[in-house]
Amino acid sequence: MLKFIPIKAVAGIVGFESPAAEYTQLSLDLDQLLIDHPSATYIGIADGDSMVGDGIFSGDLLIVDRALEIKDHDVVVANLNGVFVCKKINKSKRCLMSSGDNVPPYFLQEGDIFQVEGIVTRSIRLHRPFTKSL
Amino acid sequence: MYALCDVNSMYANCEKVFDPSIRNKPVVVLTNNDGCICAACGIAKRLGIGKKFLPYFQVKKELAAAGAIIRSSNYELYADLSQRMMDTCARFAPDINVYSIDECFLYYGKQAKAPALGWEALAAQIRHTVWREVRLPICC
Numbered sequence: 001m002l003k004f005i006p007i008k009a010v011a012g013i014v015g016f017e018s019p020a021a022e023y024t025q026l027s028l029d030l031d032q033l034l035i036d037h038p039s040a041t042y043i044g045i046a047d048g049d050s051m052v053g054d055g056i057f058s059g060d061l062l063i064v065d066r067a068l069e070i071k072d073h074d075v076v077v078a079n080l081n082g083v084f085v086c087k088k089i090n091k092s093k094r095c096l097m098s099s100g101d102n103v104p105p106y107f108l109q110e111g112d113i114f115q116v117e118g119i120v121t122r123s124i125r126l127h128r129p130f131t132k133s134l
Numbered sequence: 135m136y137a138l139c140d141v142n143s144m145y146a147n148c149e150k151v152f153d154p155s156i157r158n159k160p161v162v163v164l165t166n167n168d169g170c171i172c173a174a175c176g177i178a179k180r181l182g183i184g185k186k187f188l189p190y191f192q193v194k195k196e197l198a199a200a201g202a203i204i205r206s207s208n209y210e211l212y213a214d215l216s217q218r219m220m221d222t223c224a225r226f227a228p229d230i231n232v233y234s235i236d237e238c239f240l241y242y243g244k245q246a247k248a249p250a251l252g253w254e255a256l257a258a259q260i261r262h263t264v265w266r267e268v269r270l271p272i273c274c
């Protein structure tokens with residue numbers, strides 16, 4: 001079942017104040033809905049199919065929050081040896097897990113440059129491509 | 135009590151936020167039209183290259199020999215990251231005065247009581263938070 005986000009509309013009655021006017025909400029703002037920490041949130045674009053098991057496909061938008069505490073099995077964006085990667089983190093085994101077909105986990109080794117950049121809190125599918133250039 | 139928060143080599147470190155491949159390399163940022171050097175990151179400074187305001191053409195060879203990454207100024211990027219850094223710092227004090235693109239004063243009042251964890255630990259917490267949330271190294 002599709003659930004709609006309720007936004008109340010104003011009835012356009014002239015000469016008589018709409019009784020619905022008091023219930024008007026501000027128009028929906030996606031930033032407000034999707035982003036909890038504006039000053040610590042970044043948007044990225046997924047590249048590759050290694051995370052399809054978590055519903056992240058190549059070209060999806062990723063909303064990355066840097067303010068959150070990392071928990072085991074979070075989907076994160078991390079800096080691995082100078083490249084941003086999107087993986088699921090397993091802290092106890094010190095490894096990065098993919099969820100695509102036949103992608104083995106990556107075990108962190110000594111000498112690896114590794115730093116979690118943020119947690120992927122949302123991913124957004126673009127069913128039609130952007131009409132504006134980024 | 136005041137706190138002064140200042141980003142280390144702001145422009146050069148901003149370039150590293152969205153490009154992890156240059157995080158461990160010497161980065162030098164040039165002024166408008168690539169005329170002079172206007173910022174060099176800590177790694178570049180330690181190598182003794184990227185002295186501020188030197189004309190680029192004079193040190194071009196030297197920088198290339200040291201493997202420096204050269205970037206033109208990208209003011210939109212710096213303004214965005216500056217705003218994020220200020221918003222983050224502002225959470226730590228009742229009053230903030232933005233002094234420049236990379237510096238702000240936090241004001242705690244004339245006879246401010248030290249926070250439970252102590253002033254120094256609070257400053258460390260501010261530094262830590264800005265690094266974690268904005269990926270900019272600051273002094274505070």
